[in-house]
Amino acid sequence: MPKGRILIAKPGLDGHDRGAKYIAHMLRDAGYEVIYSGIRRTPEEIVATAIQEDVHLIGLSVLSGAHNVLFKKVLELLEEKGGGDIKVFGGGTIPARDIPGLQAMGVKAVFTPGASAQSILETVAGLLQ
Amino acid sequence: MRELIQDVRQGSIRAAGRLISLIEDEPSRLPEMLKGAGNWPQPRLALGITGPPGVGKSTLVDGLVQEWRQAQPDWMIGVVAVDPSSAFSGGALLGDRVRMMRHATDPRVFIRSLGNRGHLGGLTLGVRGTLCVLGLLGCQVVLLETVGVGQSEIEVSGVADLTLVMLAPGLGDGIQMIKAGLIETADVLVVNKADRDGADRLTAELKATLRFTQARRHGLPPEIYTTVATQGEGLAELRKGIEARAEKMASLIEERRRNALYEEVRQAILDTARAKLEEELRQAGDLRPQIERLLDGKATIDELVSGLLKANKSRE
Numbered sequence: 001m002p003k004g005r006i007l008i009a010k011p012g013l014d015g016h017d018r019g020a021k022y023i024a025h026m027l028r029d030a031g032y033e034v035i036y037s038g039i040r041r042t043p044e045e046i047v048a049t050a051i052q053e054d055v056h057l058i059g060l061s062v063l064s065g066a067h068n069v070l071f072k073k074v075l076e077l078l079e080e081k082g083g084g085d086i087k088v089f090g091g092g093t094i095p096a097r098d099i100p101g102l103q104a105m106g107v108k109a110v111f112t113p114g115a116s117a118q119s120i121l122e123t124v125a126g127l128l129q
Numbered sequence: 130m131r132e133l134i135q136d137v138r139q140g141s142i143r144a145a146g147r148l149i150s151l152i153e154d155e156p157s158r159l160p161e162m163l164k165g166a167g168n169w170p171q172p173r174l175a176l177g178i179t180g181p182p183g184v185g186k187s188t189l190v191d192g193l194v195q196e197w198r199q200a201q202p203d204w205m206i207g208v209v210a211v212d213p214s215s216a217f218s219g220g221a222l223l224g225d226r227v228r229m230m231r232h233a234t235d236p237r238v239f240i241r242s243l244g245n246r247g248h249l250g251g252l253t254l255g256v257r258g259t260l261c262v263l264g265l266l267g268c269q270v271v272l273l274e275t276v277g278v279g280q281s282e283i284e285v286s287g288v289a290d291l292t293l294v295m296l297a298p299g300l301g302d303g304i305q306m307i308k309a310g311l312i313e314t315a316d317v318l319v320v321n322k323a324d325r326d327g328a329d330r331l332t333a334e335l336k337a338t339l340r341f342t343q344a345r346r347h348g349l350p351p352e353i354y355t356t357v358a359t360q361g362e363g364l365a366e367l368r369k370g371i372e373a374r375a376e377k378m379a380s381l382i383e384e385r386r387r388n389a390l391y392e393e394v395r396q397a398i399l400d401t402a403r404a405k406l407e408e409e410l411r412q413a414g415d416l417r418p419q420i421e422r423l424l425d426g427k428a429t430i431d432e433l434v435s436g437l438l439k440a441n442k443s444r445e
Binding site for chain 2: 001002003005024025027028029030031032033034035036037038041042044045048049051052053054081082083
């Protein structure tokens with residue numbers, strides 16, 4: 001039995017998916033079922049996917065700078081579509097000053113460049129408990 | 130579970146996603162889910178799509194969804210994509226959806242990815258359960274995509290009413306084609322990447338092979354189509370061909386569905402029995418000394434099994 005189902009998604013316009021793919025791979029090796037969305041997804045696509053796939057967790061990777069808008073939209077849509085219990089975490093080039101705002105919005109964890117694989121795995125395991 | 134079923138019947142996508150998880154995690158609860166479900170709606174057609182990795186299955190599925198949505202705008206279309214789980218970690222990377230994202234927000238398309246979870250039994254029943262949930266949600270056509278290698282995948286394709294086997298040039302010579310397995314299960318054969326070198330030759334070899342193949346699951350010889358899935362070429366003809374074939378074989382499909390469910394439940398009973406037996410053997414203690422005796426030629430497997438079963442019975 002896998003440890004949980006996680007959607008790794010890239011909203012917005014940047015096409016740098018190395019990080020997202022690395023995280024997806026790492027989570028797979030840690031025993032999770034990972035659904036990968038591909039690049040340049042809209043929040044609508046991401047939320048519809050999360051609901052059909054019945055994931056426990058969504059990891060959003062954003063390197064475009066549009067994280068405040070995109071994370072907010074995903075959280076709002078989740079609430080609207082009955083997926084308010086699906087937890088959202090994120091990562092990417094996100095300035096430290098934006099992190100408290102994202103957390104206040106309901107994002108459970110934010111990882112910035114340099115975050116260790118171990119810390120991500122521990123956080124994900126904690127979120128799934 | 131009753132509540133979820135009620136919600137799915139009323140069209141809740143969220144409930145459908147949850148009910149599929151429930152049945153995927155515990156496939157043995159399928160009979161419970163279906164109990165007393167005399168009017169459980171079923172899809173008109175469950176089409177299995179199988180073939181070697183990289184042949185273009187997800188792209189074809191994406192194109193066929195598009196075809197059906199255009200031809201039958203009122204129909205809801207379901208997709209079930211089964212990908213392998215890691216034998217080491219139990220995790221899986223389910224990436225078939227990447228090719229189908231243009232349908233992500235279409236309210237009449239429901240896509241679900243499943244890991245095969247290491248073939249530990251119940252995969253077929255889990256897929257059957259998913260199909261039932263999609264039927265309940267109102268899907269008229271369900272496309273079931275599996276990697277077409279290995280026994281369990283062939284079993285999974287048995288859940289479908291019709292099986293489409295996909296091939297592409299450049300994946301092996303004519304000998305691959307005479308090997309038993311994949312081609313025998315096909316109702317429809319698709320030569321994809323038909324714009325590439327070798328496609329004509331592959332089609333010709335396929336035709337020649339079929340002339341000598343006696344295995345016909347439905348009495349009808351398989352039909353061959355050629356496509357360029359990335360360009361949408363040949364997909365309209367393929368969809369029409371599949372629909373016509375399903376119609377022609379309607380009574381056979383009906384019979385197949387009944388037999389298939391029976392066989393799947395039987396298989397699940399055997400899987401459960403096997404798991405129980407393994408657990409009991411574990412409790413009975415270390416088998417090493419007995420295995421040593423076997424390897425020394427002092428006992429046979431038959432004797433050992435009889436002994437174990439007897440010991441088990443007397444314990445009860």
